[in-house]
Amino acid sequence: xxTTPSKCPTxxxxxxxxxxxxxxxxxxxxxxxxxxxxxxxxxxxxxxLKLRMPTISDVMSWDADLFKQVSAAQKLIRQTRPLTQKKL
Ligand SMILES: [Zn+2]
Numbered sequence: 001x002x003t004t005p006s007k008c009p010t011x012x013x014x015x016x017x018x019x020x021x022x023x024x025x026x027x028x029x030x031x032x033x034x035x036x037x038x039x040x041x042x043x044x045x046x047x048x049l050k051l052r053m054p055t056i057s058d059v060m061s062w063d064a065d066l067f068k069q070v071s072a073a074q075k076l077i078r079q080t081r082p083l084t085q086k087k088l
Contacts (some may be wrong), residue, residue, distance in 0.1 A: 011038065013036060015037065032044070035073045036051075036077070040075075041053070
């Protein structure tokens with residue numbers, strides 16, 4: 001585990017730790033993005049590597065490719081609800 005578990009500020013689901021789809025040993029840094037596996041909320045790591053909601057400034061700083069990837073992950077999670085199998 002690379003970070004302390006953190007609760008999603010939207011649904012309160014406790015995210016066990018980060019998982020990078022490209023590198024299992026990657027360590028997140030402040031400003032990196034995550035997606036809640038329960039509700040699909042896009043989240044940002046703060047300086048303490050806790051997850052917070054993105055600000056307008058965060059969103060404006062994301063490049064188009066990053067936003068496209070994160071949006072695709074969010075859409076997939078919200079369509080399939082892999083953890084709850086129910087609609088919120
Ligand atoms: Zn959530």
